[in-house]
Amino acid sequence: MNLSFLFAAFAVVWVGVLAYVVSLSRRNRDLEHDLEDLRAVLEQRSSNDRS
Amino acid sequence: MTANTPKTTPITDLLAPAAVILSMLTALYMVFIAVPNDAFQGPVQRIFYVHLAMWLPTFAAFGIVGVTSLLFLWKKDRKWDHIATGSAELGLLFCTLGLATGCIWAKPIWGTWWTWDPRLTLTLILWMIYAAYLLLRNLATDPNQGAVMAAILGVSGVVDLYLVNRAVYWWRGIHPAVVVTKEGDSGLTDPMMRITLMVCLLAFFLLFVWLLRLRIRTAYLEDQVDDLRNRVLVTGV
Numbered sequence: 001m002n003l004s005f006l007f008a009a010f011a012v013v014w015v016g017v018l019a020y021v022v023s024l025s026r027r028n029r030d031l032e033h034d035l036e037d038l039r040a041v042l043e044q045r046s047s048n049d050r051s
Numbered sequence: 052m053t054a055n056t057p058k059t060t061p062i063t064d065l066l067a068p069a070a071v072i073l074s075m076l077t078a079l080y081m082v083f084i085a086v087p088n089d090a091f092q093g094p095v096q097r098i099f100y101v102h103l104a105m106w107l108p109t110f111a112a113f114g115i116v117g118v119t120s121l122l123f124l125w126k127k128d129r130k131w132d133h134i135a136t137g138s139a140e141l142g143l144l145f146c147t148l149g150l151a152t153g154c155i156w157a158k159p160i161w162g163t164w165w166t167w168d169p170r171l172t173l174t175l176i177l178w179m180i181y182a183a184y185l186l187l188r189n190l191a192t193d194p195n196q197g198a199v200m201a202a203i204l205g206v207s208g209v210v211d212l213y214l215v216n217r218a219v220y221w222w223r224g225i226h227p228a229v230v231v232t233k234e235g236d237s238g239l240t241d242p243m244m245r246i247t248l249m250v251c252l253l254a255f256f257l258l259f260v261w262l263l264r265l266r267i268r269t270a271y272l273e274d275q276v277d278d279l280r281n282r283v284l285v286t287g288v
Binding site for chain 1 (some may be wrong): 093094095099101102105144147148152155156158159177187258261262265266268270272274275276279282283286
């Protein structure tokens, strides 16, 4: 019975940490995509202005 | 104007997660295999190593929030705000895990998941303060005003951090007072227990440092995206 508490505690910690790491890497990936898209829009506009 | 994203090198990008994984595997080996069972609590006492290891990053994170919030209020430099926000988010993560592992340990040992012990109550208040800090950041209509209000909350939260630390000495409760230094019947008497605790503290502190670097980078990216969105809106008119 006590072993189930031990495994529950470690499971909570690892699930919590992994969920955070996954969400953080997704946020970073989405932000990098947004950054690329926005840079492309600005680049497009500046080249249109030049022409 | 936004600050540049902090520089990362391939060496630190590889070394940091490698150090975290290595120290975590060592900690797991020590907790599940190397360390002896506690004579009174049995195997459930092993929760204590991971439970205690949650509090070093929690205290470090909320301490960083206090100092960087103060610097942000003084200098008005976004750099300090980025560190404070990242630190608050990680502090809340480790505080949540610390409270959860404490509840799981308390059930077989105290016979209840939760009790209104002074340290537990103050820790729950600490959790609420920094949950409010992050809510304030996310719900504020004016980001600058939200940052200033959150910074004030971040600085005031340090008072509760100190109270959490002193609670076991100032008020009578059931939470164990000291585990590293032997005091009465409490304390980790076996040297392997102390080593295991130190390895767990190191492993989770390294994890905290690595995640904080990643989270600060996210804050800088968010700033850059906001800045570019504003430029796109301005040039689009």
